[in-house]
Amino acid sequence: MRRVVISGGGRGIGAAAVELFSSMGDKVVFFYKNDDDAANALCHKTGAAAIKTDVSCAENGINALNKALELLGGLDIIVLNAGIAHIAQICDTSNGDWHNIINTNLSSVFYLAREASSLMVKKHFGRIITVGSIWGKCGASCEVAYSASKAGVRGLTMALAKELGPSGITVNCVEPGLIFTDMNKCLDDEALASICDEIPAGRMGEAHEVAELIAFLASDKASYINGQCIGVDGGWGV
Ligand code: NDP
Numbered sequence: 028m029r030r031v032v033i034s035g036g037g038r039g040i041g042a043a044a045v046e047l048f049s050s051m052g053d054k055v056v057f058f059y060k061n062d063d064d065a066a067n068a069l070c071h072k073t074g075a076a077a078i079k080t081d082v083s084c085a086e087n088g089i090n091a092l093n094k095a096l097e098l099l100g101g102l103d104i105i106v107l108n109a110g111i112a113h114i115a116q117i118c119d120t121s122n123g124d125w126h127n128i129i130n131t132n133l134s135s136v137f138y139l140a141r142e143a144s145s146l147m148v149k150k151h152f153g154r155i156i157t158v159g160s161i162w163g164k165c166g167a168s169c170e171v172a173y174s175a176s177k178a179g180v181r182g183l184t185m186a187l188a189k190e191l192g193p194s195g196i197t198v199n200c201v202e203p204g205l206i207f208t209d210m211n212k213c214l215d216d217e218a219l220a221s222i223c224d225e226i227p228a229g230r231m232g233e234a235h236e237v238a239e240l241i242a243f244l245a246s247d248k249a250s251y252i253n254g255q256c257i258g259v260d261g262g263w264g265v
Contacts, residue, residue, distance in 0.1 A: 030099035031245070032092065033057040034082050034139060035109030036075070037066040039208030040158065040241075043234035044106055047242050049073035056095040058082060058109065082109045082135035083127060092142050101150075104245045105143040107136045108158040110176075112210050117171045125172045132176035136183060140198070144191055151195040154245045157184045158237075159202040159256060161264040177202075181256050188254030197253040199244045204260025206232045228261025 031048045035041040036057025042065070048055050055075035059066045066077040076098050080091035096102055110132045113124055136157055147153025162170055163177025184200040191198055205211065205222055211231075214222070223230055237259045243249055244257075258264045 029053040029103045029245075030101050031055045031104040031106070032095045032099070032102060032143070033106040033108060034088075034135060035059065035158075036106075037062050037069060037077065039210060040203065040206060040234045040237045041106070041108040042069055043238035044108065044241050045069055045075050046073055047235070047238045048104075048245075049075050051242070053104075054099055056098050058088070058091050058095075060109075082139070083130035085134065085138045088135055088139055089142055092139060096146070102143055102146050103152065104154040104156070105139065106156045106158070106241055106245075107139055107180075108241075109135055110158065110160075110210075112170070112173055114169050114173075114213065116169050120172055128172040129176050129179070132173070133179040133183070136180055140183070140187060144187070144194075144196060147196045148191070148194045153191075153196040154249075155187065155191070155196065155198040156241050156244050157198070157200040158241075159184070159200045161202055161204045161258060161260050164202060164256070164258075164264055184256060185254045192253050197244070197249065199249070199252060199254065200256040201237055201240050201244070202256055202258045202260065202264065203237050204232060204258065204263040206234055206237060206259075208234055226261045226263045227265070228263075230261065232259060232261060 036045045037059030078091045082088040159180040160177040162174040163181045166174045188198040
């Protein structure tokens with residue numbers, strides 16, 4: 028039975044990953060920030076355990092990881108998925124907005140990957156999967172902080188893959204395009220339709236379609252895939 032930690036697993040893409048790993052018989056612990064109802068319902072449905080924490084704070088996130096390790100008795104796979112979006116022109120993006128986005132989307136990936144990798148190196152095995160974004164590759168208008176955070180996740184993934192590859196650990200990034208989750212509920216039907224016109228697949232993606240790639244990268248089938256940033260975007264990012 029594999030031991031899996033997923034940050035931001037209460038809703039959306041992370042929740043789809045919790046469901047998928049749990050359905051494969053893995054032991055899963057996930058982190059969430061606010062939504063107790065969603066987290067409790069997911070635990071009930073899957074048998075996974077939830078830890079409430081704010082991963083934008085290093086101390087909180089590391090404490091949560093240590094609790095997860097106690098519950099799991101070790102760690103084989105970590106999915107670094109927690110993230111928030113912020114749509115605003117740069118002149119309307121405060122220092123606080125910037126720090127909140129960078130700390131949630133990028134710094135949490137840094138310190139959770141650091142803590143996880145020190146365990147994985149000892150047993151010469153591990154899978155680290157980060158969740159970036161199409162905007163970390165292309166840059167989005169009016170999403171400077173978000174795009175910068177996800178470009179950072181991209182760079183971190185590639186660098187860490189080179190560092191940890193000799194230790195039997197793979198580090199890969201999934202880069203979703205427009206996925207049907209609460210993150211996009213700020214977009215009205217007209218905005219969504221006009222974005223879908225630009226996507227070769229002609230539609231939004233589903234959370235489970237991203238979770239399938241995460242699960243593949245965590246599997247033995249992906250043992251020779253390392254340092255890759257792979258789009259799940261219906262061809263939008265090409
Ligand atoms: P959702 O908003 O649906 O879910 C986000 C999850 O992350 C929630 O469980 C939330 O907890 C948790 N979370 C957010 N902030 C924190 C925090 N500080 N500490 C702990 N947990 C936190 O997002 P998505 O599923 O859409 O996004 C998942 C990832 O995919 C993100 O990194 C996002 O940037 C990326 N992505 C998403 C795209 C999309 O179109 N949806 C496109 C490209 C990338 P709670 O439930 O308690 O609020």
